[in-house]
Amino acid sequence: MTSSIPSRRAPLVHVERLTVEYRQGGTWRPVIRELDLTIGRGEAVGLAGESGCGKSTLVSLLLGETRPGRRIAAGALRVDGHDLSTLSPAQLRGLRGRRIGFVPQNGGTSLTPTRRVATLLEDVLRAHRPELAAPARRARAREQLAAVGFPDPDGALQRFPHQFSGGQQQRIALALALVSEPELLLLDEPTTGQDAQIRRALIDLLVEIRRQSEVTIVFVSHDLLTLSDLCDRIDIMSEGRIVESNATAAVLARPVHPYARRLVAAVPRLDAPPPWRNGAERGDGLLPGVATL
Amino acid sequence: MSDSKIFAEWIAAASVPPARPRRSGTRAFLARLPRAARVAALVLLVYALVSALAPWLAPFSPAEIFVGAPFEPPSATHFLGTDALGRDVFSRVLYGGRTALLMAGGAALLTTAVGGALGLVLSYCGGLADEIGMRFLEVLASIPSVILALLVVGALGPSIAVVVVTVGLLAVPSSTRVVRAAALAFVAEDFVLAARARGEGRLAIALREILPNVAGTLLVEFSIRTGWAVILIGALAFLGFGAPPPTPDWGAMINEGRGGLDASIWPVVAPAAAIAALVLTVNLLTDGIARALGPAR
Amino acid sequence: MAEAVRRLDEMNPLLWLVLRRVLLSFVSFLVVSVIIFTAVDILPGDTAQRALGREATAESVAILRSEMRLSDPAIVRYGRWLGDFVSGDLGTSMVSKRPVADYLVPPLRHTLLLGAIVLAVHIPLSLFLGLVCALTRDTPLDLGLSALVLVAMSVPDFVVGIFLIVVFSVELGWFPPLALIDQATSWTDMLYMLTLPILALNAAMTAYVVRQTRDSMIEVLNSDFVRVARLRGLPPLQIVLAHALPSALGPAINAIALNAAWLVGGIVVIEAVFNYPGLGRLLVEGVRFHDVPIIQAIALILSGTHIALNLAADIGTTLLNPKLRTRSS
Numbered sequence: 001m002t003s004s005i006p007s008r009r010a011p012l013v014h015v016e017r018l019t020v021e022y023r024q025g026g027t028w029r030p031v032i033r034e035l036d037l038t039i040g041r042g043e044a045v046g047l048a049g050e051s052g053c054g055k056s057t058l059v060s061l062l063l064g065e066t067r068p069g070r071r072i073a074a075g076a077l078r079v080d081g082h083d084l085s086t087l088s089p090a091q092l093r094g095l096r097g098r099r100i101g102f103v104p105q106n107g108g109t110s111l112t113p114t115r116r117v118a119t120l121l122e123d124v125l126r127a128h129r130p131e132l133a134a135p136a137r138r139a140r141a142r143e144q145l146a147a148v149g150f151p152d153p154d155g156a157l158q159r160f161p162h163q164f165s166g167g168q169q170q171r172i173a174l175a176l177a178l179v180s181e182p183e184l185l186l187l188d189e190p191t192t193g194q195d196a197q198i199r200r201a202l203i204d205l206l207v208e209i210r211r212q213s214e215v216t217i218v219f220v221s222h223d224l225l226t227l228s229d230l231c232d233r234i235d236i237m238s239e240g241r242i243v244e245s246n247a248t249a250a251v252l253a254r255p256v257h258p259y260a261r262r263l264v265a266a267v268p269r270l271d272a273p274p275p276w277r278n279g280a281e282r283g284d285g286l287l288p289g290v291a292t293l
Numbered sequence: 294m295s296d297s298k299i300f301a302e303w304i305a306a307a308s309v310p311p312a313r314p315r316r317s318g319t320r321a322f323l324a325r326l327p328r329a330a331r332v333a334a335l336v337l338l339v340y341a342l343v344s345a346l347a348p349w350l351a352p353f354s355p356a357e358i359f360v361g362a363p364f365e366p367p368s369a370t371h372f373l374g375t376d377a378l379g380r381d382v383f384s385r386v387l388y389g390g391r392t393a394l395l396m397a398g399g400a401a402l403l404t405t406a407v408g409g410a411l412g413l414v415l416s417y418c419g420g421l422a423d424e425i426g427m428r429f430l431e432v433l434a435s436i437p438s439v440i441l442a443l444l445v446v447g448a449l450g451p452s453i454a455v456v457v458v459t460v461g462l463l464a465v466p467s468s469t470r471v472v473r474a475a476a477l478a479f480v481a482e483d484f485v486l487a488a489r490a491r492g493e494g495r496l497a498i499a500l501r502e503i504l505p506n507v508a509g510t511l512l513v514e515f516s517i518r519t520g521w522a523v524i525l526i527g528a529l530a531f532l533g534f535g536a537p538p539p540t541p542d543w544g545a546m547i548n549e550g551r552g553g554l555d556a557s558i559w560p561v562v563a564p565a566a567a568i569a570a571l572v573l574t575v576n577l578l579t580d581g582i583a584r585a586l587g588p589a590r
Numbered sequence: 591m592a593e594a595v596r597r598l599d600e601m602n603p604l605l606w607l608v609l610r611r612v613l614l615s616f617v618s619f620l621v622v623s624v625i626i627f628t629a630v631d632i633l634p635g636d637t638a639q640r641a642l643g644r645e646a647t648a649e650s651v652a653i654l655r656s657e658m659r660l661s662d663p664a665i666v667r668y669g670r671w672l673g674d675f676v677s678g679d680l681g682t683s684m685v686s687k688r689p690v691a692d693y694l695v696p697p698l699r700h701t702l703l704l705g706a707i708v709l710a711v712h713i714p715l716s717l718f719l720g721l722v723c724a725l726t727r728d729t730p731l732d733l734g735l736s737a738l739v740l741v742a743m744s745v746p747d748f749v750v751g752i753f754l755i756v757v758f759s760v761e762l763g764w765f766p767p768l769a770l771i772d773q774a775t776s777w778t779d780m781l782y783m784l785t786l787p788i789l790a791l792n793a794a795m796t797a798y799v800v801r802q803t804r805d806s807m808i809e810v811l812n813s814d815f816v817r818v819a820r821l822r823g824l825p826p827l828q829i830v831l832a833h834a835l836p837s838a839l840g841p842a843i844n845a846i847a848l849n850a851a852w853l854v855g856g857i858v859v860i861e862a863v864f865n866y867p868g869l870g871r872l873l874v875e876g877v878r879f880h881d882v883p884i885i886q887a888i889a890l891i892l893s894g895t896h897i898a899l900n901l902a903a904d905i906g907t908t909l910l911n912p913k914l915r916t917r918s919s
Contacts, residue, residue, distance in 0.1 A: 063821050085836035089826075097823030105820075109814040114910075123832070127824050176822065305887055432621040435900065436854030437892045440873070444629045447877030524746040528859050532874050547752055553766065554760050560699050562756055565749045573744035580740075 005025035006255040012114055012184055012216050013062065018075035020053035020057055020240075022036070029059055033240040036050075040289060041183070044210060046227030046248070048235030048263060055220045056105075059188045062218070063102055064092045098128040101177030101215075103187040107170035111161035117172055121179050123143070128180040143178040148172070157210065167198035171205070178209070187219045191226055201231050225269050237258045322585055330581020336574045344390035357543040364557040376546075376560035377553045386563050388541040395569060396457050396526050396536070398424050401459030401518035408468025409511050413499050415469065416476035427473070430466035438463045439528060446534045453536045458526050460477035475510040476503050509586040516582055520575035527568050543568045608905055615901040617706035619894055626889045627668045630882055635708050640758045653836055654684075674891065682885030690883050694872070698891070700771055701861070701868035705853055707784060708791045713846055720803020720842065725830070727808055736804075739797040751863035752792040758786060769864040787864045795849040807838040826842050837884075847903025854896045 010219035015037040021028035032054040039045050044077070049055050061077055064084040066214075077084045079095065087095065098101070104110040112120060118240055125132055130142060138157075146155040148171040161169060170190055177185055186222045191199040209215065221227055227234055227248070234251045236244040236259065244251060244260035326334075343350060347495045352370070353360045367374045373382035389490035411430075441458050449455045479485055480503070488498045529535050531542025537543075543564035547559075549562035662670075674681065680690035723732045758852075759767035765786050776778035810816060811834055819833045820826075858870030865871065869888050875883035 065821065093823040093825070095823065096821050102818065102821045104814065104818050106814060110818040111839070112815045112819060112833045115833065123819075123824055123828065124822050125826075158685070173818075337685055354605075356861065390598075395600065432618045433625065435618050435897050436622055436625065436889075437851070437859050437896050439855040441625075443858070443873065443877050444626065444885060447880070447885070448630055456804050484672040506592045520744070528748055531876065532859065532862055542664055544748075546750070551752070551755075554756065558756050558760055561752055565752050570747050572746060573741060 002229075011038045012043075012080055012219070013037065013039045013079040014081075015058075015062075015223055016078070018061075018077060019072045019073040020054070021067040021071055022062065023071075027072070028073070031240050034075065035240065035242055037235065037242060039184075039216060039218060041216055042214050044219065044231045044232065046224075046231035047192075047218060047220045047237060048222060048227060049223055050263075053237045055222075055237055056188055059102075059186050059218070059220055060247045063096055063100060064187060067245060088144060093127070097182070098180050099165055099183050101180070101185045103173050103177045103185070105189045105192055107173040108161065108166060109192070109210040110173055111169060111176075113161055117145070118157060119177060120172075121157070124176055124179050141179060144175045145172075147209075148178070149201070150177045150248050165203075167194060167201065169197070170202060173203070175201070180214075182215065182219065184216045185225035187217070189220055189222070191221065191223070199226055205229050208222065208223045209290055224252065224263060305316055306417055309435065315546065325585035327581045327584055330578050330585070331573045332571045333581065336570075337578060340574070341394060342569060344394050345388060345389055346458075347384075347387040348504035351381075351387045352380035353384040354486055355385045356539050357379070361559050364553060364556065364560075367559060373563045374557055374559040376550060379557075382546075382560050382563050385541045385546060386543070389543040389546060389564055389567065390571075392536055392540055392542045393526070396453060396460075397519050397522035399457045399479075400461035400464075400518040400522040400526065401515050403458065404464040404468050404518045404522075405511055405515040408514065409472045409507075411465065411469040412472025413476055413503060413507070416473045417495055417503070419480075419497050423473075428472070430469055434466040438525060442525060442529055443532070443534065447531060451529075451534045451537060453540070456526060456529060456535060460522050460529070463525070464521060468514050469517065471514055472507055472510055477505045478504050479503050511587065513583045514581060516575065516579040520572050520579060523572050523575065525569065604908065607908060611901055611904050615897050618897050622893045622897065623672055624668065624885055625889055626893065627671060628664075630795070630886055630889075636638075671886065675887070680887040683881055683884055684885075685879050686882045690887050693886060694869070694884075694891075697867055697869045697872045700866065701870065703771075704784060704787060704791075704866065704868060705857060706848075708788050708795075708853060708857075709846075709850060711788055712792050712799070712849065713797050715792065716799035717803055717823075717842060717845070719796065720800040720834070721807060721830070723800060723804040724807035724811060724838075727804070732804075737799065739801055742793050742797040744794075747790060747794040749858045749861055750793045751786070754786045754790050755863070767864070768863055769866040772867055787860050787866060790860055790863070791853065792900050794856060796853065799842060799845045799849060803838065805841040805880050806841040807834065810834045810838040813837075831850060836910065840910055843906050843910060845905055846905065851896045851899045851903075858892070 007101075018032055018037075019030055020032040020037045021030045023029075031052075035054075037058075041193060047055055047058070051150070060067075061072070061084070062079065067181060072085060079100065082091075082095075085097075110251055111117075115123070118138070119143055122137050125137045125140055129137070129140070137285075142153045143158060145156055150168075150171070152155045153250065156172075161172065164172065171189070192201055194202075203226060206217065206219070209218065210230075217230070219227060224234065226256075231248050233245065234248050235242045235249070235259065236255075238257070238259040244255060244256040251260065252264055252267075255264045314388050318449050323331075332489050347355075357380065360373040363379045365373060365375040365379075370382060371381050373386065374384070376382055390401075411426070415426045419508050444462055445459045446455055485498060485502050488502050493501075525546035526535065527547075530542045531548045533545075533548065536542050537547050545562050547568075548563040550557075550564075555563060579586075643896055651833055671681070678691060680694060682688065683690050683693070684717055686693070719735065723735050726732045745753075755767045758765045766783055767786075769783045769787050774783055811830075813834075815831060816834050819829045824833070857868065858873060860866070861868045861870035869892065872887065873888040873892070875881075876888065
């Protein structure tokens, strides 16, 4: 699925010369510097970069979050043409959850421990789909839970978050993000700390969701391999800037920026060394694939 | 009563049990003491001085009756007026400070010594002795302290020694628990294991290796228990089970003055204010000490 | 049917946990009864001698001794006492020569009444204040409340009571200085009389729960799931009350239960301050007159209540925490 932006509509996400600073001691230090980012409807964009490069800050800002000790020094973030910094709390609530679904890094700690899964899902629906009556809410919750791969959604609805495994908790978090059928799905390192199998299952699930809906995805990860199967485009961030932005295959095959090259080179490969590796690292005396394992 | 037990828990929650001080030395410790605590220390010093110098500072004998008319309002002769028997309230409050400080300090010292020793022993013994000891102390703590104090003091008859020992021993369970917990943090430490490997005896290890490390905890505990003892001893005296009559005692003064409140509030308000301010001062100091000993925040 | 079985299975560990706590509390109660019996009975001085006073003749002491069967071994007397106690026979007052059970009932009712009203005010008030502090943290309101908390914590309850009497009874004349509830003519009259004791006890208790609620609420408000709930665009009130509060309630409930247990002792003193005809005042009188059966009965009732309240706190905290309530998979 390639991005096709309707001509008269603004891009779904448009970040313009954004500079964000954190207060450290008495001074403000930038973590995001003059960042530009445009994401079209239906696109799936991977945002990669090392920890501390500003990825999570960007996600938090896209959700309109404000924090003491952090400020937008310049530039603007627009979602569907609205400048997030000008929205009222009520308008922000209408955006969060309803139009932007968010999957946090740690599924387990992101789920209110005292609430059953059914209640958690219905909370979101009650807030964002007020037109649904109670039975319809329950049906929608059940349907969404089945859609993220729970074979027994009725049983799962009745349980508390701690009664699920880490991978299941992450899928519940995904269901919570999707249950109100948002246009944009933000995933902030949802696979970090999970084992490879769970990572794979989540990616497969997201690919399937993309096939069935028009949802736009922004997937943040420090792991290019995770992004490569899902995303049309990969943006690589380093020190508060996007240093590389291109179609997935192009980024993987011909990274331009030095940091992007290092990141691509760090992708573990089990098969034969890919052609783009040959030039850069032939002289290291080891089989390239082995060197990075 | 457990006002201070509760306070103790608050302190415990507010400050992780003092780890080994980052910089030892009294000066470094004083430098870390919050300002409120320094003021409190100063006020406490004033309390102590005034109590010690009461015979010279008090214009009248605390026990002598009819040095003025009954229920005189505060005046230049009687700063805080006189009570029902015409005794000088100001002099009585000054002398009452001695009673309060000595009794509460003595009780707290007893608590800390016994609780500290028990805590060290239990932490080092571990196993069944520890289990049984802690369970027993837990059960003992499940009787409200005022009630147990009333029972014992009532049975033995009120005297300064009985009240001090009873109140001191009553707080032993919670002190033991606190010291034991602090000591347990060190039992598995390398320097303790090393001492054990050197073949040092249990007592030597407990005294030489663990005790210095829980000294901060003991200090905080002593401070908490002083405030607690002031309250409990005051309450007992108020109920009529404190130091026997000729001894000027704030709690007893409050009790005696109640009947004459309509005539004059001073015989009640003065000792009540003195006791409240003393506990507040001790608690502020405790809070400061705990913060100064605790890890930087 | 299968659903019911599954739920029962899920509940089982909880049942087991509760059962164990109840058993432990029961053991505590037995040990406490031994301590109370011992404290009153085996301490130096003969019970009969103490009861009759120094001037008593040797014969009268001997008669009382045989009446009380004091020559039996302590363990036998303890067994008899506890057995009688459990079967409702609390002994005969040594001062009035009337069955203790008879004149324990009205004071017991009065004390329960006072305690119940105090808690009914205490729980919502302190939770609400704690919540306010947490939501306005580090503002002047929060700092002011926190300072007040330290002061209220430090002033002994009987001193608070005395100050209340001085201000509201002696100076302002708004409330009666004594809570002579026997003379109350109506509910409102009774509440009016109880205003100052209720205030005094709440002043001592509120601080701690406010502090606990504030601290645990702030911790929960900073937690990941509250942030994410916010990022799901849920209404703020729902986030605070439905998502954050239940998790913060554990420490608060624990603090409330500790307070309720504290109240058992605190009420003894406050009853004396306001001359309230409850168990506490009766206990103080009993101790003053060495009325052993009364002392033992009241001490056992109050300590038993104390233990029961601690048990309730334990179970309450467990029930609030789904991690303890249900088996994890």
